[in-house]
Amino acid sequence: MEGLYPWYLDQLDTDAQKARQVLAHPHRTLRIIRALRAIAARHAPGPERADGSRRCRSCQAVSPCEELRLLASAYDDRPGYVSGWRPWGS
C-alpha cells in the first residue's frame, strides 16, 4: 500500500531509531512515538472500495483523513512528503 499512512509510519520508525541512538534516556520520546503510531493506526486507510478509493477506519472520511494529515504535517520537510497531503492545502 502506498500513500500517506505507510510514509508516516516510516517517519516514526526513523525518529524511534534516532531516539535510541542519540538520546541517553529515549523512553519518553519512544512513548510519544508509540502514542502517535496508535493514533495513526486508528486513522489508517480501510479496505479499497469498488471505485478504488479508501476511507479512514475511524472517521470514515476519504483517506488520508484530516487527522492523519495533521500528524504527518510535522514531517512536511522530509523527502517523500507530498504537498497535497497538507491539511491546510498546498
Ligand SMILES: [Zn+2]
Ligand atoms: Zn481519520
